[in-house]
Each structure stands twice: as C-alpha cells, then as structure tokens.
Amino acid sequence: MATDASSLDLFQRTGAPSGPPASDRAILHCDLNNFYASVECLYRPELRDKPVVVCGNPEKRHGIVLAKNMLAKRCGIKTGEAIWQAQSKCPTLVLVKPDFTKYLEFSRLARSVYEDYTDKIEPYGIDECWLDVSGSVRLLGGAESLADRIRERIRSELGVTVSVGVSWNKVFAKLGSDLKKPDATTAITRENFHEKVWPLPVEELLFVGRSTSAKLHGIGIDTIGRLARLEPAFLRGFLGKWGEYLWYFANGYDAAPVERAGVEVPVKGVGNSMTTPRDILTEEDARIVFQVLAESVAERLRDHGMRGRTVQIYVRDTGLFSIDRQLQLPSPTFLSTEICAASMRLLLESWTPGKSLRSLGVRVTGLTLPGLPLQLSFLEQEAARSRLENLEGTIDDLRRRFGHYSVQRALLLKDRGLNANPIEENIIYPCARYSST
Amino acid sequence: MKILCSRDRLIESIGTVQKAVATRSTLPILDGILIEVTDRVKLTGYDLETGIECFVEADVQDPGSIVINSRIFGDIVKKLPDDIVEIELQSNNAIAIESGTTKFSIKGIPAEGYPRLPVVENSAKASIPQKALKDMIRQTLFAVSTDESRPILNGSYVVCDGTNLEIVSIDGFRLALRRRAIGKDLPALKFIVPGRALGEVGRILGNSDEPVDIYPSQNHILFDTGTIKLVSRLIQGDYMNYRSIIPQTAETSVRISPQVMMQAMERASLVITSEDRRFPVRLSMGGDDVLVVSANTDIGALREEINVDMSGSPIDIDFNPRYFLDALRAVDDEEIVVSFNGGMGPCVLRPVEGDSFAYLVLPLRR
Numbered sequence: 001m002a003t004d005a006s007s008l009d010l011f012q013r014t015g016a017p018s019g020p021p022a023s024d025r026a027i028l029h030c031d032l033n034n035f036y037a038s039v040e041c042l043y044r045p046e047l048r049d050k051p052v053v054v055c056g057n058p059e060k061r062h063g064i065v066l067a068k069n070m071l072a073k074r075c076g077i078k079t080g081e082a083i084w085q086a087q088s089k090c091p092t093l094v095l096v097k098p099d100f101t102k103y104l105e106f107s108r109l110a111r112s113v114y115e116d117y118t119d120k121i122e123p124y125g126i127d128e129c130w131l132d133v134s135g136s137v138r139l140l141g142g143a144e145s146l147a148d149r150i151r152e153r154i155r156s157e158l159g160v161t162v163s164v165g166v167s168w169n170k171v172f173a174k175l176g177s178d179l180k181k182p183d184a185t186t187a188i189t190r191e192n193f194h195e196k197v198w199p200l201p202v203e204e205l206l207f208v209g210r211s212t213s214a215k216l217h218g219i220g221i222d223t224i225g226r227l228a229r230l231e232p233a234f235l236r237g238f239l240g241k242w243g244e245y246l247w248y249f250a251n252g253y254d255a256a257p258v259e260r261a262g263v264e265v266p267v268k269g270v271g272n273s274m275t276t277p278r279d280i281l282t283e284e285d286a287r288i289v290f291q292v293l294a295e296s297v298a299e300r301l302r303d304h305g306m307r308g309r310t311v312q313i314y315v316r317d318t319g320l321f322s323i324d325r326q327l328q329l330p331s332p333t334f335l336s337t338e339i340c341a342a343s344m345r346l347l348l349e350s351w352t353p354g355k356s357l358r359s360l361g362v363r364v365t366g367l368t369l370p371g372l373p374l375q376l377s378f379l380e381q382e383a384a385r386s387r388l389e390n391l392e393g394t395i396d397d398l399r400r401r402f403g404h405y406s407v408q409r410a411l412l413l414k415d416r417g418l419n420a421n422p423i424e425e426n427i428i429y430p431c432a433r434y435s436s437t
Numbered sequence: 438m439k440i441l442c443s444r445d446r447l448i449e450s451i452g453t454v455q456k457a458v459a460t461r462s463t464l465p466i467l468d469g470i471l472i473e474v475t476d477r478v479k480l481t482g483y484d485l486e487t488g489i490e491c492f493v494e495a496d497v498q499d500p501g502s503i504v505i506n507s508r509i510f511g512d513i514v515k516k517l518p519d520d521i522v523e524i525e526l527q528s529n530n531a532i533a534i535e536s537g538t539t540k541f542s543i544k545g546i547p548a549e550g551y552p553r554l555p556v557v558e559n560s561a562k563a564s565i566p567q568k569a570l571k572d573m574i575r576q577t578l579f580a581v582s583t584d585e586s587r588p589i590l591n592g593s594y595v596v597c598d599g600t601n602l603e604i605v606s607i608d609g610f611r612l613a614l615r616r617r618a619i620g621k622d623l624p625a626l627k628f629i630v631p632g633r634a635l636g637e638v639g640r641i642l643g644n645s646d647e648p649v650d651i652y653p654s655q656n657h658i659l660f661d662t663g664t665i666k667l668v669s670r671l672i673q674g675d676y677m678n679y680r681s682i683i684p685q686t687a688e689t690s691v692r693i694s695p696q697v698m699m700q701a702m703e704r705a706s707l708v709i710t711s712e713d714r715r716f717p718v719r720l721s722m723g724g725d726d727v728l729v730v731s732a733n734t735d736i737g738a739l740r741e742e743i744n745v746d747m748s749g750s751p752i753d754i755d756f757n758p759r760y761f762l763d764a765l766r767a768v769d770d771e772e773i774v775v776s777f778n779g780g781m782g783p784c785v786l787r788p789v790e791g792d793s794f795a796y797l798v799l800p801l802r803r
Contacts, residue, residue: 330586330609372715373755373801378682379587379609382781386802 024190026143027258028131029165029173030150032110033182035127036067038160039106040096051075052094055083066098070182103127106158113153117146122259128177130170132258147185155183169254171206172197178204193252198225205249212239212246224250267304272296272422273314273361280357280418283348284411288418290343291336291411293362296422298336299396305370307332311342314361315351322359325350331377332368335388339364438474438501438526442493444517444536450491451511453665454482456637457489458507469504471551472524476500481554482507487634488554489641490666501526502548513541554668557652557659561624563597564648567662573604573615574639576767576794581632582608592629592672594679599623605679606632611760612679612783612797613767628653629676634669641665683795684785687776689749691728692789695773698730699765701741702758705732708739709758717755717801720777722747732758752777755801756784764796 032038036054041047051072053065063083075090087093107126114121117140120132133146140146147164154162161183165176168190175197176186188196203213205224215238221227227235228250235243248254272293280286290313301308309332316322325346333339343362351357368374376382398407404421412419451470459467462484471481478495481488503526514522519537526545527533534541574593582590587609594605602619605612630638638660642649652659653671660667705718709732716734723729726747731740754777764786776785780803786796 330584368715373717373803375610375715375757375801376781376799377609378607378612378677378783378799382802 023134024168025132025134026137026146027167027170027173028133028143028147028150029167029170029177030110030114030129030131030154031163031165031177031181032106032127032154033161033163034067034069034073035106035160036098036103037069037072037096039102040099041069042159043102044096047094047096050094051077051090051092052096053077053083053086054096054098055086057097106160109158110154110160110162113150113157117150120258124174128174130173130258144185144187147187151183151185167193167252169252170256170258171249171254172252174206175200175204190252194225197250197252198223198228200224202227205246207242207249208246212242215239267306267367269308269312269363269365269367270297270300270304270306271312271314271361271363273359274420274422275316275359276357277417279318280360281354283344283353284414285418286347286351286353286357286360287340287344288412288415289360290340290347290362291409292418292420293360293422294336294340294343297362297364298334298339298392299399301334301364301367302393302396304367306367307334307374308364308368309333309366310364311339311346312363312365313343313346314359314363315347315357316359318356318358320358323350328366331380332366332374333364335385335392337388337392438472438503439499439524440474440478440495440497441521441523442478442495444514444520444522446493447514447522448511450480450493451507451514453491453641454480454489455507455511456640457482457484457487457667459484465506466504466546466550467552468506468508469546469551470507470510471502471504471548473502473548474500481551483552483554485552486631486670487637488668489637490554490668492664499525503530503532503545504548504551505532505543505545509543513543555657555670557654557657557668561626561652563602563619563623563626563651565602565619565651566646567642567649568644568646569617569619570602570649571639571642571644573602573617574635574642576615577604577606577613578632578636578639579763579767580606580608580611580613580796581635582606583632584609588672589629589674589676592631593635594629594676595626597623597626599625605676607677607679610757610799611764612682612795613764614679614683614795616793626651626653627676628658629672629674630658630669631672634667638667638669641667682783683797684776684778684782686778687749687785688779688782689747689752689777691775691777692746692772693728693743693775695765695768695770695786697743698775699762701730701743702761702765704741705730705739706758706762708732708734708737710734710736715757715801718758718761719753719755721753722751749777754780754784755803756798757801760798764798767796768794 037052040054041052052069053072054067055065056063065077065079065081065086067079068077072090072093077086077089103126111121114129114131117136118131118133122130124130133143137143137146143166147166151162151164154160163177163181164185165173166185166187167173167176172188172193176188179186200223202208202216202221202224216227227246230247232244232247235247274289274293276289280289309329310326311329312324312326314322314324327342327346329338329342339362395407454470458470462468467484473479474497476497478493478497479490480493481490513534517536518539521536523535525533530545530547532543532545534543577593581593590607596603600618600621601616603616605614641662650661656671658669658671702718709716716732718730718732721729723742726745728743728745729740730743732738770788772789774787774789780800783797783799788794
C-alpha cells in the first residue's frame, strides 16, 4: 500500500534476551489464503477448478499478476509477473479484473470474526492480521483450538480459507502461518521452534528482504538457525542495527506488542503513483497527471490531519529507467495546488517535454503530527492559503457526498484519458508483494 | 621572510582570521592563512565571501610572504613550548617555526596565488562605538534566516539615517529590530550584510566605546577596528518592507517583566522536547490581569499563571516558545509591553517607552 506504516516501531520494543517470561503471550497470525483469487472464485463458482489470476488491466498498462489461486500457483505463476509471462506458463489461464471494494468488504468481515476473540488486532496489509489472544485462550481452551475455531468460522461464514500461525511472539506467528497452506494451523512453541523454525531458509524470517538475504547467504548463513547462533555483535557490525534485531527475532526474543485495533501505526509519508494509459509527452500531460496524483495525496493528508514539508517525485520513462527527486517546501502543506506546483518544478528540472514518460509518482513526507498548529509566516499569503485550505476541504466534502468526479479541475477535462481517482481505483497490493513468494 | 613574535598574541590573531578561512574548499590555498610581512606583520583569512585581516605585533627581521595551512598553523602555534616564536621562510616554500628548543618545518604555498581581498573604496565612513554595534548585532542576529531559498533574508538589514542606526533581521516567522541613536552627521546608509559575516563582526568588536569604522560600497562592506579589518560581500536586492508588517495597533496589550516571561517559557520548553513536532506553548487569560502560559505535549503538561497588567480583548493563541525565548533573552529592560493581534496577527514585544526595539513573533495557526 502506498501509505507507509512504521515497521521500526516493531523493533524498538524488542525484548531483551532473558529467560521466558512468567506467562507467555498467545499470538495468532491469520493469513487469508490466495485472498483476491479466493474471493473471485467464490463469486464465480465456475472458475473454481480452473487456474485463475487476478490482474491489472493490460490496456491501461497495469498488467501484472496481483494474486493467483492454487491451480495457477501449481503452474508456477508468481505474484508480480507480467500477464504475458503467466500466460506463457499456462495458456488456459483465466484472467480476472480486481474488485477492491469486494476485497475490502471481505477483509472487514474476516476482521469482525477476529473481533469476537480479542480487541488486540493489528492488520498487516489487506489479508493478514496479528491477534493477541492472551486474554481469551483460557476461556476457549488453548491457543491452537482457538485458531482452529477461527479457521472453521472463516471457512463456513465467509467461504474462504485462512492459515493461522500460533506462537508467543509476532515474528514466529507470522512464520507459522506461512508454513502450512491452505486452511491450516501451525503452532510454534518454545519447545519446538528449534526443529520447526531454525531449519528454514533465512529469507523466510520477517524483514529479511532480498538484499539482506543475499548478504547473509554470501557468508554462508542460509538458515534461520545459523542466523540465530551468530554473535549479535557481529550481526550489528555486518548489517547495522537491523542485524541485531534479526538476531533477536531468530531467537524468539520479540516483545513487540500487537497494536490494538483502531490504533494506527504512525504514517511517515503519503504517496501515489500512476502508470498512465498513454505516454506522457507534453508539459500539460505531466501537469494533468501530477494534478490527479497531488489531489489524491492532498486529500489523504487532510484525512490524516497532517501536513508535509518534503515533496518527492518518481518518474519512469518508456525505457523503464526511473529517477526520484525531492525538494523542501518553505512550510508544511496539504494543498494539492502547492504539491502539484512543487512536483512540476522538480520534473522540469530533470525532464524535457517530448521525451516520453510512462509513470509518474508524487509523495509527501516530513509530516507534522496530526492536529498540531501550523507556524504562520510573513512570506506566505497566509489569508489566501487559509482560504485555499477551506476550498480544498470543501471539495473533499463534495466528493464524499456526490462522488469523486462530481468536482473536477478544468485542466483535467483536456484529456479525460489521463484522469483517474487514485484513492478508489488504485491497485491495493496484497501483502504478499513484499515477501519473497 | 623572518619574524619574532609573542606566541599568545599570535594564537589570538590566528584565531581571529581563522573565522574567515574556508573549510573543505576545493582550492587548497583558501584553506590557508596568508602571512604578509612588510614593516609589520599581517595575517589574512578569506573564503571569497568574508575576509579578515589582522595585524600582529612582531619584530620584523626580513619582509616576505607565504600561505600556510590554517589548521596546521593554528594547532602548532598552540602547542609551542616557549612564549617567543620565530617564523622564517626557507627555500622551497618551507616555513620554519621555532620556539625554545622546538623546530617545525612546514610546507607552505607561494603567496602569489592567494586571492586579493576586495578593495572597498568609499569616502563615506560611519564611525560607531564598538560596544553599541556589538550589542545590536547580538540582539538581532538570531532572527536571520538560514533558509537558502530566500537569499535576501540570509542577511541583516542595516540602515543609518544620519543619527540613528537600525538593524533588522527576519526569518519569515519572526522579526528582530533594534534602533539606537549613534551620533550626528553620519552618512545615510543601507545595506544587507550576510548573517555569518555579521556574526564575525560581533566577535571581533570589543566592549569599549572605541569606534569601528564602516565603509560600505556597492558590493562590499569593510569594518575596521584599527587592528582588525573585516571585508564582506553584501547581499544584493531589496530588503523586505518590514515597516509594513509591524502592527501599529494592538487588540490586547500586556505589561510584563521579560525575565518572568522568559522563565515561564523556559519551563514550558521542558515539556516540548522535540523541535520538529511543533508542540506549541499556549498563551491565554485566566481572569483579570492573569496571563496563563501552558503547554500540553506527548510527555506531559505545564500550566503557569503570571500576574500582569493587561488591557484589550482576551487571548488564546499558540506560539513556538523558542521564538519568544530568543527575543526575551535579547531584552535587558525591567518591563516590556507585549501586544497581541488575534490568532493570525503578529505578537510584538516593545519597550514601555521609546522605539529602541521591536520583536515580532507570528503565532501558530490552529
């Protein structure tokens, strides 16, 4: 998803390596299996015994695989590959367009099942959640049977399946949910984690990404167990602060709490990008796209009650070569007008109209805390700025009531093909995009 | 080139010119100090924006000139064992530095490559008591902007109308203005001096009534104390029309001791730990003639009541306490008038009588 959640928060509360606490927590990680594809198959039963992928629209050049069902998986199709690659692996592949309102609804339904067991629910993407059920295990006869009950209810009430990992910490619970799929419960305990977790490839561990994994393999650390037996001080030197955290995780010393439902992890930046249906050639094309993106970013900033000082752009040309540029604004903003102007300034510093571009992105970071007052300046037209803020806020209200396209800038009428509503129409990537599968 | 001089005098002079020596310059000669020996000894540091020349008392035995790396020269002289230092230029640009039984030999760079300081040609000079200028600089420099997107505001505006000297700094969020009667028949001047150079001027000035001579020209300005000369580039352009942003009326006025207000702001700052998070300090009224200073942040809260003499409409305005603290620290008066102009207008700190200063602080918009 485009909004960054601070994953660092997880690290800061990592427990010190000491003996097991008096009473261990019971943490579940619930992962809805093949989420988008499962939901689609539910609505179209005729697809159930066919290989299915949910993918973007190739005509709008969003043609990558977002999710696949078990049959498609068996053909070797991977999330994130281009449609033509998938089709070459499986000629009978059924392509389905994503319907994010449906997925968000199912995500909410699954969550309402989880809420019957705990209020400590931390979503991780659209299809995964951590649940701290420490308070309810004794009532419901142990964490594993509670996990089984959740699986049973999701299957019968929603018609999709969920894999559940059970452990005393978040990292191992997540690992557990990945071990057996679909519709399975895997418990990782203090007694069995040496046998279950340590032989796994090191990249299975949460936060071991592509580059960390390559570095670790480079020194012969190919399993989680080997990572766990290294000296933490060595890992700190080798990978920096992250290295030490990974050592904690590999040994199960993860005390990060499951963030209570409703408590949002602090947002660090808000951004949107768009691969346009046709190439961007002129300054006006770029301005249209940036205006669309800036409006979406600005609206989301206003929803969070935050303003940002740094505007970043992302530009990708038709040769798939991309650059990032950024600048600091004199004062924090959530105005689309200012974000768009800054984006254009950045773009024109490194692009000559005429050279065709394929994607543009806008991102605002350096955010102020929500609700905090804004320093006035002699250099800004503060009264005009305040009026502009009211105007854009009013447009948000109008769009909420009458739909996004009810109010549009005249500029966007010049080429309706480039217009879009990123907030509702954008692709929401399932969490799997970030893991190695 | 050969001289004999006092180590401590030399340390002092090196320290003075080092302020203008470039650091990490692409031109190695700019990392150096120029030593020029005629009938006296002159040290020069120049980073192409600010140049400082300083004369050192010395026994000149042989004239000449050389450039020596500033950091090495300074570090060596500080560690010399004896109070008397002998510096001699030898062959191949080697510089011998001798003191007691210690003898260094350091590579120098020929002086011919050292850039000339701009020559400021101007007959119109203004002589100002050093302490007066030093104080005025200290009392306004903090409000100079460091945001490089508006170069005009990276300097202080210095205006002389013949009798009064005025220095103004604005960083966009606040303004600092000092005004002082300096003398009679001074030339009319106005120029914008880079904040960094003005800071150095403040440092080289003494706390005496000895004059410093100021010679402005089109592009440069020279400050001359007799023993030290400082030349700086001037910032070109029109300064902001600051008179138009100083409100002449007030919705609310408070008479208060700046020390009391400063202490309250300092206490409020204790719960405002992080600068970038912009937690405000709130100024409001707690009944007749009671000013309430309060802060409410992620780590805790403070509330403090100050008895003041207050008139006008009630207030409830958020501010960045740092801006108040900088201004309050620059005020020596027993009592000042703080006037407010609603939630969007600037707050102004003024003397009870006269117009010797005005500090403006813009509020935070809720």
